[in-house]
Amino acid sequence: MDDLEFRRRLYADPNRQDEELRQIAEGDPAQNAFWQELRALDQQLACAIKVPVPADLAERLLLQQQLKVHRSARRQRWQLGLVASVALLALGLFLVSGQRSADLGEHALAHMAHEQDFVAHIDEQITLDALNTKLAALGGTLSDIPGEIYYANYCHFEGVRSLHVVMGSDQGRVTLFVIPSQSQLTLPHQFANDSYLGLGLDKGPLHLALVGTREQQLQPLVERLRSDLKLL
Amino acid sequence: MLGGVGKKQLAASVTSEMMTKQRRYEALVRALHADLYRYAFWLCHNPTVADDLVQETFLRAWKSLDSLKDEGAAKAWLITILRRENARRFERKQFDLSDLDEVQVADPAQGDPEQTIEQRWLRRQIAQLEPEYREPLLLQILYGFSGDEIATVMELNRNTVMTRLFRARNQLREAMQDNAKTGGQKNG
Numbered sequence: 400m401d402d403l404e405f406r407r408r409l410y411a412d413p414n415r416q417d418e419e420l421r422q423i424a425e426g427d428p429a430q431n432a433f434w435q436e437l438r439a440l441d442q443q444l445a446c447a448i449k450v451p452v453p454a455d456l457a458e459r460l461l462l463q464q465q466l467k468v469h470r471s472a473r474r475q476r477w478q479l480g481l482v483a484s485v486a487l488l489a490l491g492l493f494l495v496s497g498q499r500s501a502d503l504g505e506h507a508l509a510h511m512a513h514e515q516d517f518v519a520h521i522d523e524q525i526t527l528d529a530l531n532t533k534l535a536a537l538g539g540t541l542s543d544i545p546g547e548i549y550y551a552n553y554c555h556f557e558g559v560r561s562l563h564v565v566m567g568s569d570q571g572r573v574t575l576f577v578i579p580s581q582s583q584l585t586l587p588h589q590f591a592n593d594s595y596l597g598l599g600l601d602k603g604p605l606h607l608a609l610v611g612t613r614e615q616q617l618q619p620l621v622e623r624l625r626s627d628l629k630l631l
Numbered sequence: 632m633l634g635g636v637g638k639k640q641l642a643a644s645v646t647s648e649m650m651t652k653q654r655r656y657e658a659l660v661r662a663l664h665a666d667l668y669r670y671a672f673w674l675c676h677n678p679t680v681a682d683d684l685v686q687e688t689f690l691r692a693w694k695s696l697d698s699l700k701d702e703g704a705a706k707a708w709l710i711t712i713l714r715r716e717n718a719r720r721f722e723r724k725q726f727d728l729s730d731l732d733e734v735q736v737a738d739p740a741q742g743d744p745e746q747t748i749e750q751r752w753l754r755r756q757i758a759q760l761e762p763e764y765r766e767p768l769l770l771q772i773l774y775g776f777s778g779d780e781i782a783t784v785m786e787l788n789r790n791t792v793m794t795r796l797f798r799a800r801n802q803l804r805e806a807m808q809d810n811a812k813t814g815g816q817k818n819g
Contacts, residue, residue, distance in 0.1 A: 410797040412771065412778070440804060445772050447753040450672050452665045453682060460660045460689045467690065520649075 405430060413437035476517060483513040491557065504590025504597055506556050507576050507608040510563065511595050518565045518574065522549045533562055535631060537579050539605050543627045545569065545620055557582045570615040575624070576608040603630045656693055659705055664689070666773055667709055673769050674717050676758055684720070688713040706774055707784050714784070756806050764799035767792050 405423055408415070413434065424431040453459075490509055494501055525548035531540050533551055537560075546567030554563040554576075561578040578586070586599035586606040597610040598621045607624055611617050664685060671681035671688075691712050692699075699708055757765060770776040770784060778796075782789045 407797055410800045411793040412796065413800075437800065437804070440800065440807070441772060443749070443753055444757070444768070444803070447750050447757060448669060448673065448769060448773050450669055450754070452668045453678070456668060456682065456685065457660050457664050460664055460686060461657060463686060463690065464656060464660075464693050467693070 409437050413441050479517040486513045503584045503586040507597050508592050511610050525551045538631050540629050541627050573611040578606040580604050687716045764795050767795045768799040
C-alpha cells in the first residue's frame with residue numbers, strides 16, 4: 400500500500416479496524432502520528448457535532464403523537480356513531496315496512512353489532528355519579544355497579560331515548576341498555592345471536608338489557624342490577 | 632358462538648397491539664430523538680426548523696411504525712424519513728435560514744473557555760462543508776454508520792461515500808492547519 404492509499408483510507412475512516420493499516424503505522428512513526436492526529440480530529444468533531452438538544456423535545460414528541468391518536472379516535476368514534484345511526488335507521492325502516500317484527504332484544508343486539516369495535520377499546524372513566532345523572536333522566540338510579548364504567552351515553556331504541564352503558568365486571572366488559580318502556584316493543588328475558596347473549600329485566604317503567612358474549616355468566620350480574628337499581 | 636369469542640379476542644388483541652405500538656414509539660423517541668435533532672440541525676442550520684423537521688419525522692414514523700420490522704434498522708429508517716421531509720421543505724420553497732449564531736447562544740459553555748471557542752470554530756467549519764460532504768461525515772461520526780450503511784441511506788455507491796468522507800476530513804484538517812498557522816486569529 401502506498402502512502403496516498405494509506406492516507407486515503409484513514410481520511411475516509413480513521414477508526415476502522417484495518418490490520419494492514421495498523422502494521423504500516425507500527426513501522427512508521429510519521430504515519431502513526433498522522434493516524435493519531437486524525438483520530439483526535441474525529442473526537443473533536445464528535446463533540447462539535449453534538450449541538451444542544453431542546454430539553455423538552457422528547458416530551459413534546461410524545462404529546463404530539465398522543466394528541467394525534469386522540470383526535471383520530473374521536474373522528475373514528477363520530478364515524479362509528481354515524482354508521483350505527485344509519486344502521487338503526489335502516490333497521491327501523493325495515494320494521495316499519497312490517498315485513499318482520501322485532502323486540503328490544505333484537506334492537507340491543509343490533510346496537511352491539513354496530514358498536515362492538517368502538518366499545519371494546521373505549522374507556523371514558525365515567526364515575527357512578529355521572530352515570531346516575533344520566534340515568535336520573537330516565538327515572539332510575541344505581542346504588543352500586545359491578546366494576547368500572549367505560550362508557551355511558553344516550554342512544555335511541557325505536558325513537559325512545561335510552562342509555563347505553565359499557566362496564567367492567569368479574570366477567571369482563573358487558574353492555575347495559577336502560578330503555579324506558581314507552582314503545583310497543585317488549586324485552587324478552589333472554590335473547591341471543593351468533594355473537595352475543597342478552598338477558599332482559601323489567602323494573603317498573605324501565606327495561607334493562609344486559610348483553611355480553613355467550614361465554615359470560617350474566618345472570619349474577621342481572622341479579623345485582625335488580626337489587627342495585629332503584630326507581631326515582 | 633365461536634364468532635363472538637373471536638371478535639372479542641380480536642378486539643382485545645387490537646387494543647394490546649395499540650399498547651405495544653405506543654411503547655415501541657415511546658422507546659424510539661426517547662432513544663433516538665436527540666441525535667435525530669442534531670442531524671436535522673446540521674441539515675438546515677436552524678434550531679427551529681430542525682425542531683419542526685424532527686416533529687414531522689416522528690409523526691410520519693408513528694403512522695408507518697408497523698412497517699419497521701427490525702428495531703436495529705430504526706436509526707436509518709428515521710434518517711431516511713427526515714431526509715425526505717427536508718427535501719419536501721425545499722420543495723415548499725421555505726427559506727433556508729442559516730442561523731449559526733443562535734445555536735452558539737444556546738450552546739452551554741462546557742469545559743474551559745478555550746475549548747468552547749475551538750468548538751465554535753469547528754462548528755463553523757462543519758457548517759461550511761458542502762452538504763454532500765457533511766452528510767456522510769455526520770452519519771459516520773454521529774451514528775457510527777459503516778460506508779455501506781451510509782451508501783444505503785444516501786442512495787450512493789460505497790466508493791462515492793468513501794471519497795466524500797475523505798474530502799470532508801481533508802478540508803477540515805486543512806482548515807485547522809491554516810487556523811493554527813494564523814494563530815487562531817480567525818476564531819469566532
